[in-house]
Amino acid sequence: MKNQTKLLSGLAAAMIALVAGPALAEPLFWSTQAKPVEESQKMRADVLSKFSGGVDYQASDEGPWRTRIEAELKAGKGTITVLGGLHGELSGLENNLVDLSAIDHVSIGDGLMQLGKLGTSEQKYIPWMQATYLMAADKKALQYLPQGADLNSLTYDQLIAWAKATAEATGGPKFGFPAGPKGLKHRFFQGFLLPSYTHSMVSNFRSAEAETAWNKFKELWQYTNPASTNYSFMQEPLLTGEVLIAFDHVARLADAFNKRPDDFVAFPAPAGPKGRAFMSVIAGVAIPKTAPDMDQAKALVSYMLKPETQVATLRATNFFPVVKTDLPADLPPSVKVSGPAITAMTEAKDALPTLLPMGLGDKGGQFNQVYVDTFERIILAGQDVKQVLNDQAEVLRSLMKDTKAPCWAPDAASDGPCPVN
Structure with missing residues (x-):
């Protein structure tokens, strides 16, 4: 009787399922x-x-x-x-x-x-x-902003003027940059500075506009804390007061905002002639x-x-x-x-989104090194901008050919490897 009841229950369930559909x-x-x-x-x-x-x-x-x-x-x-x-x-x-x-x-x-x-x-x-990546500042630095400057729509020229005024008022350079061994400095050049002046990360690497961009960064470097070559995370020097204005990935600024949220502000990256590039x-x-x-x-x-x-x-x-x-x-x-x-x-x-490098396979580190080497030669070693860009452009061209990586934003789409002009 018990088995018969189970059988009837099972048949009833099956009938309901058939009526209701799958x-x-x-x-x-x-x-x-x-x-x-x-x-x-x-x-x-x-x-x-x-x-x-x-x-x-x-x-x-x-x-x-x-x-x-x-x-x-x-x-x-x-x-x-x-x-x-x-x-x-x-x-x-x-x-x-x-x-x-x-x-x-x-x-x-x-x-x-x-x-x-x-x-x-x-x-x-x-x-x-x-x-993405952002700019951050101690609110004490806001008083040195150039007259008429809007924190949410700064230009690179205004950032340089701000860094200069802050250095003069505080007795030393207070702009901070993650130029340490594990810092994300290459992302700044790839996704922010160069596209803002060239509308390109790869193709216009050694253009006249790229020369202008690097020369602008040389101006900014005058007001950059020399200890930046040791910084990998900008949240720490912001908290200690070693720097008052900084650039970094949002995750590498988080501790400063979490520990002293009332003391710091975040704001967009600056704009150049081609737009407000950001990665x-x-x-x-x-x-x-x-x-x-x-x-x-x-x-x-x-x-x-x-x-x-x-x-x-x-x-x-x-x-x-x-x-x-x-x-x-x-x-x-x-x-x-x-x-x-x-x-x-x-x-x-004027937003100009840029993307992480794509299609490079296991050569992504070599791609990043091109920008690191360019920074070290131009900014740290003081070498001629045009000569360095010509040299590094050949390294970049060879890398793009080897990987056959097509262009990505903000560079125009390409058939085959992204060209280095």
């Missing part, structure tokens, strides 16, 4: 971001749990991530609803991504949206989250043409852009929002200090 699967969000177990769990529990029907968030290294999506594209059908990845990871898939132009993105800066077109006329991905670590969301449910996929992309979702993503990943939003009071002080500065920089009218 259960709808959660949309698969296939991502290269938030890979650590703790971050992935936060993405599922804190970021995506409020999406209607739930989301199956799966994070992977780039290799398996690309292998799976390419297999689905080749098969002409798939299970991936939404892709999440860095700009460089999504690049190359543009012919197989849905146009997202119709999705509301009004609160995302035009510069970031342009990156998401991946060189096409369509919106191939929509920016999802970002990290972004941009992650985007895209929909493959093989997504099983386009309406569901677009709804999920829209959900990721909601201000509340963006804040939840910040908590889960420490990547900042790409949309305009007020940050809640219970976030760490470093987030509250950095957030508005990042927004001001990315949404500036």
Whole structure:
């Protein structure tokens, strides 16, 4: 009798399932971001749990991530609803991504949206989250700002004038730069200074405009604390008062903001003749043409852009929002200090986003060394700017040919290796 009851229960359940039809699967969000177990769990529990029907968030290294999506594209059908990845990871898939132009993105800066077109006329991905580098200053230095200067829209000339005035008023150079062995100095030259004068990271490396940029940095170096050649993290000399104005990655300024949030301000990088260049670590969301449910996929992309979702993503990943939003009071002080500065920089009218180097394989360190060597020869050794740029341009050209790496923003797209003019 007991076995008969179990059998009838099983048959009833099967009949209900047949009538109701197959259960709808959660949309698969296939991502290269938030890979650590703790971050992935936060993405599922804190970021995506409020999406209607739930989301199956799966994070992977780039290799398996690309292998799976390419297999689905080749098969002409798939299970991936939404892709999440860095700009460089999504690049190359543009012919197989849905146009997202119709999705509301009004609160995302035009510069970031342009990156998401991946060189096409369509919106191939929509920016999802970002990290970057910023300027920081002790509030005691604000009194030395040039008359009429706006902290959120400084030029390099104004930064130099500010550093000079601060040095004269305080009895010594107080600009700080991460020029130490483990400092991220190369990112400043690659993504900020040179593009601001040349609209290029690679092609115009030895142009007349590049000479101007390096000569401007020579001016700034006069008012830079000599101990900068030992600095790797600028938060420490800011806290000790060795420097009053500094540049660094947001994560390397965080301690200063967290320990003394009322004493420091964050602000955008300066602008040059070609714009306010800044290096972004941009992650985007895209929909493959093989997504099983386009309406569901677009709804999920829209959900990721909601201000509340963006804040939840910040908590889960420490990547900042790409949309305009007020940050809640219970976030760490470093987030509250950095957030508005990042927004001001990315949404500036003269914003010029630049990207991390791409396509270099295991030669990324050699690429960075070109900029480090250029800095050391021009700034530290005082060698002739034009001669150094000519020499280093040949090293750079050889590297680009060896790796066959095509150009990335802000350089114009190239067929084959990015040219060094």
